[in-house]
Amino acid sequence: MACTNPFTSVDEPAILGPGTLDMALPLVDALRLHPGMRVLEVGGGTGQVATILAKAWDVTVFTLEPWHGGEDIQARAAAVGVTDRVVALTSRAQDLPFAADTFDGVLSINSFEMIGDERPAALAEMVRVVRPGARVGIAEPMCLPAPIPPEIAELDERGRLRFQQCFRTVAWNRDLFTRAGLLVTQACYFPEARPWWLAYEAQATQPGREVECELIRRDEGRWLSLGLVVGEKPVAHTAAPTRWGVVGPRSTNYSYAFVRAADGLLPPVARSSAASTYESAAAARRENSKGGHIPVTCEADAVSNKGRSPIVSALQMRPRRTQPLSYGDSARSEHRRATTGIPA
Numbered sequence: 001m002a003c004t005n006p007f008t009s010v011d012e013p014a015i016l017g018p019g020t021l022d023m024a025l026p027l028v029d030a031l032r033l034h035p036g037m038r039v040l041e042v043g044g045g046t047g048q049v050a051t052i053l054a055k056a057w058d059v060t061v062f063t064l065e066p067w068h069g070g071e072d073i074q075a076r077a078a079a080v081g082v083t084d085r086v087v088a089l090t091s092r093a094q095d096l097p098f099a100a101d102t103f104d105g106v107l108s109i110n111s112f113e114m115i116g117d118e119r120p121a122a123l124a125e126m127v128r129v130v131r132p133g134a135r136v137g138i139a140e141p142m143c144l145p146a147p148i149p150p151e152i153a154e155l156d157e158r159g160r161l162r163f164q165q166c167f168r169t170v171a172w173n174r175d176l177f178t179r180a181g182l183l184v185t186q187a188c189y190f191p192e193a194r195p196w197w198l199a200y201e202a203q204a205t206q207p208g209r210e211v212e213c214e215l216i217r218r219d220e221g222r223w224l225s226l227g228l229v230v231g232e233k234p235v236a237h238t239a240a241p242t243r244w245g246v247v248g249p250r251s252t253n254y255s256y257a258f259v260r261a262a263d264g265l266l267p268p269v270a271r272s273s274a275a276s277t278y279e280s281a282a283a284a285r286r287e288n289s290k291g292g293h294i295p296v297t298c299e300a301d302a303v304s305n306k307g308r309s310p311i312v313s314a315l316q317m318r319p320r321r322t323q324p325l326s327y328g329d330s331a332r333s334e335h336r337r338a339t340t341g342i343p344a
């Protein structure tokens with residue numbers, strides 16, 4: 001990375017919250033992003049953060065913008081030449097249309113707090129879609145651990161700003177992250193929060209924002225702040241491997257193959273044909289050869305099989321010439337799970 005901060009060196013800030021561009025670099029650093037990664041942003045706004053990330057970090061960014069839609073974001077991405085690395089969606093963080101373990105990082109600036117009471121559900125989704133070992137981070141308005149001054153509460157209610165519903169302390173967010181299964185790596189207030197709030201207030205000149213501006217000025221740093229919380233998805237959080245049980249004709253000549261793949265990329269199947277098992281394994285291997293992280297182990301038991309079954313040779317596995325398997329053990333129980341849809 002260059003030494004200059006690509007977020008704060010933009011000519012025309014296009015932000016919808018206090019300190020968006022100031023908080024971006026500390027957050028991105030805490031997420032340990034590097035080129036080629038696939039990143040999810042919750043709350044894209046104008047798309048400025050997503051396009052800077054795509055251009056300066058050479059990552060692919062999927063960004064959620066349920067309020068305004070993605071047209072402006074895609075236009076901005078096209079204008080800076082990163083159309084192929086920015087994808088805007090109108091999805092909400094509570095219902096992410098992605099498989100588990102899809103992203104190398106999830107970030108949200110001045111947006112996660114907007115989700116209000118649905119934050120636990122949204123965070124559960126964010127944790128689900130990030131891969132084990134990768135990080136989820138937020139940087140946003142957080143209140144100090146002090147009672148809200150009465151006149152600030154009154155302005156909040158008068159302006160229907162919902163600050164009291166949305167802003168929580170760093171400790172509250174840290175606890176939320178921990179309860180979502182993340183190992184918190186960083187949790188702090190930004191010491192520059194007050195000047196960043198005031199800079200935001202100074203550019204909020206549109207009619208109708210007078211009460212908000214008055215609240216920011218009169219708070220004087222007693223309750224309003226900005227904070228950052230980052231957590232890592234533990235490697236042990238990996239979803240239990242999904243097993244595909246493949247059952248050949250249950251006569252004299254049949255075979256079983258079990259393909260274990262990380263939950264998510266490949267669809268769980270209750271009943272699978274030999275072909276789809278082969279395809280599952282091959283797809284996972286293809287993905288891994290491109291740098292994927294799908295642990296695939298294959299086991300095959302050829303039972304009463306005269307030589308290598310087509311599945312076994314297709315998977316390039318050495319068949320274990322086992323004794324016929326007992327019930328409850330390996331292949332037959334897998335067969336039962338496979339045919340009943342009970343996951344292993």
Ligand SMILES: C[S@@+](CC[C@H](N)C(=O)[O-])C[C@H]1O[C@@H](n2cnc3c(N)ncnc32)[C@H](O)[C@@H]1O
Nearest residue numbers: 015016017020043045066067092093109110111
């Ligand atoms: C104040 S704007 C901040 C935008 C941008 N990050 C910035 O700082 O300029 C809040 C953003 O949160 C997004 N948002 C609100 N609820 C959301 C949800 N449930 N899931 C994902 N994004 C949401 C909105 O679409 C909006 O872009």
